[in-house]
Amino acid sequence: MKDLRQIDGDWIGQQLRRCAETIILPGYQRVASSRKPDGSIVTSADIDSQNFLQDALLRRYPEIPLLGEEMSAAEQAERLRRAELLWCLDPLDGTSNFAAGVPVFGISLALLDDAGPLQAWIYDPTRETLFTARRGGGAFVNGTPLHTRQAPNLRATVGVVDYKRLTRELALRLLTQQPFHSQRNFGSCVLEWSWLAAGYYHFYLHGAQQLWDRAAGSLILQEAGGQMSTLDGVALPLRNLQKTSVLATLDPQLHAAWREYLANVATESILRHPAE
Secondary structure, eight states: OOOGGGOOHHHHHHHHHHHIIIIIHHHTTTSOEEEOTTSOEEEHHHHHHHHHHHHHHHHHOTTSOEEETTSOHHHHHHHHHHOSSEEEEEEEEOHHHHHHTOSOOEEEEEEEETTEEEEEEEEETTTTEEEEEETTTEEEETTEEOOOOOOOOGGGOEEEEOGGGSOHHHHHHHHHSOOSSEEEOOSOHHHHHHHHHTTSSSEEEEEEEOHHHHHHHHHHHHHHTOEEEOTTSOOOOTTSOOOEEEEEESSHHHHHHHHHHHHHHOOHHHHSOTTO
C-alpha cells in the first residue's frame, strides 16, 4: 500500500477548486443535459470534470486507480475488485440542480482502502467551501474542525428527507404522520452529507445511494462524531457498488431515537428499497 504520508491533501483540494473554476462554474446554466440509460441526467461538465481530475490524479499518483461515476458499471466493478487502494469520484453531484440553474452541487473524492473510506474531500463551488476528513484524524470545513452537536428531541428536529428514493410506504407514513418538525431536500447527496456534518440540520434520510454518493460524505460525518446506518439499522456498505439506504445524524442520541421510531412503525419491506 502506498505510504499515505505522500498523499498531499492540500494539493487535492486545490485540484477540486481548479476543476470547479475551469470546468464546472463556466458551464453552469450554459451546458445542455441529456439522460443516461438509468434515467439520471448528465452534462458535458460531468464528463469533463471526471477527465480533468482523473488526469491530474494519474499524473501525481499513477499507482492509484480511479473509480468514477461516469465510468461503465463493468469498469467500476473491475476497479473495485482489483484495487486495494483507489479513488472514488463523483465529478459533479447535483447535476439536475446544475442543469436547471439551482446553485447546489459539488465535487466529491474519497480514497478507499480495504476497510472503506480513508480520506475524503467535498468541494462546494458556489460557496467556495471545502470539507475534508481522514480516518482517525477528524473532519474539517475550510480548515476549521467539525464536532458533534446535540440535537433537540425528534419531534423538534429539522432534516433532509429524499422522499423520491424512499419506499412509497415509508414516504407516505412520514408525510402523513410526520415525527419531526420540518424537512428539506437539496438534491446533492455529497453536500447533504457535508452540511449535516457541519450542523446545518439534524438528520438525513435517503432511500438508495450509490458508493460515490456516500463514500466521502460518510467519512466526514463519522469524523465529525456523527452516526449512520441503513434505514433498517445495518452498517453502511462502504466499499461496494450496492445501492443502500441511509439514516444519518450528527447527534448519536438522535440516531437512536430514529432507530426506535423506525423499529416501531416499519417492517423490513417498508424500509428496504427494491434497488438495494
